[in-house]
Amino acid sequence: MEEYQQTQIFDFNNLNEAADILKAGGLVAFPTETVYGLGAIANNEAAVKRVFKVKGRPSDNPLIVHIANQKQVDQYVASINETAQQLMDLFWPGPLTIIFPAKEGVFASSISAGRPTVSLRMPNQLETLLLIEMVGFPLVGPSANISGKPSPTKLEHVLHDFNGKIDGAVKAQTPQTLIGVESTVVIAEADRIVILRPGAITQDMLSQVGKPVVELSAQEQLENEGVQSPGVKYVHYSPKQPVYLVDASNAIRDWQVFIRSSKVKIGLLADEEWLAVLQDEPMITQVYSLGKRDDIAKHTQELYAGLRYLEDTDCEIILVQGLAEQPSAHAYINRSNKAANYII
Structure with missing residues (x-):
């Protein structure tokens, strides 16, 4: 090594x-x-x-x-x-x-x-x-x-x-x-x-x-109340590029409107279904899969790895898929919100 x-x-x-x-x-x-x-x-x-x-x-x-x-x-x-x-x-x-x-x-x-x-x-x-x-x-x-x-x-x-x-x-x-x-x-x-x-x-x-x-x-x-626990106050989990978190309520056309109006290279962090539809958009230069559509555990496991992977590419912003509110998604929602500079 x-x-x-x-x-x-x-x-x-x-x-x-x-x-x-x-x-x-x-x-x-x-x-x-x-x-x-x-x-x-x-x-x-x-x-x-x-x-x-x-x-x-x-x-x-x-x-x-x-x-x-x-x-x-x-x-x-x-x-x-x-x-x-x-x-x-x-x-x-x-x-x-x-x-x-x-x-x-x-x-x-x-x-x-x-x-x-x-x-x-x-x-x-x-x-x-x-x-x-x-x-x-x-x-x-x-x-x-x-x-x-x-x-x-x-x-x-x-x-x-x-x-x-x-x-x-x-x-x-x-x-x-x-x-x-x-x-x-x-x-x-x-x-x-x-x-x-x-x-x-x-x-x-x-x-x-x-x-x-x-x-x-x-x-x-x-x-x-002050810092009782790690991860509750300071900026966390952010790559060097601006992160745009896409609200779970957005339809595929909303993604496409944002992507097609962009003038910078985009790294896309999303599930397999969204990647299949969006990865050929001209401004998408890098992609990382969060796994299958409803596999919240896999999404959570891959979130940091995906952010780190995309940070080391030529993309200028990172577009991250949001998850709908449910108890099993709380960790993903918490960390992706903390990583995000913007929510769309």
Whole structure:
């Protein structure tokens, strides 16, 4: 792997070497089922601050801490209520982050951006669970990308942003992460579950807990209350070109009117059906498929990969297909809206 020689690549067979780097305060990117994370041992203040610096991440944007064993959670948090325990039992390991009251003196202070809380999740990814076990302490793991850019779903995305800037990266056994967008983030209270960031664990799925009411926080409320969770305040997921998000209510003729009136090269990110109709339009110079028409999981998995692919082409704007409102599409809708400069 000569092209990656500046940042060392690890796999299942030499994870112990990656663990040694992390224990020494280095930075190693790791795969999860959602996106790749930029790892540092969570009790090393200097290492954690290096994560913020390398990413260009605002210091008031808290980090998620990744753990390998649910049974150890009481070592890291001040208390666990019944709702949080039920969520862990139902969805861990998996793409759910839970915000807990923090136990003092456990983690680097910069992780929680001055708040008395800590965000924990247990990823469903073999290499990463083993890596955390080998390190012997949880890892921070914000998305392994330059802040504001589309998150990485492939090793090549991580290296595009950080080759030569971080110590290492762990290669997964699969070429692309399964889910493709970041975890759902919640606050778990006795009588309600508040979704701060939507993800693969949907509002309907969280309702399985039973008694608590499940609420989805509005973006305006999140911004007014300060940064409780990653992904709720700052510009996110944006390529260098302007992104135009096409509302799901638009018919094919509306797409064609916009495309035919354009005087710049267009990159098209859409499902197979729309691509078949539109890809031969003269101003469409690049395309990327989101998959079959109604496969929302595939759309979500391919969103960041598509934005990154089109960013590296000659297109001057990117046209992205929107999805109709439904619980299973909340993560896609959230991320595509944040990536968009314009909605048409």
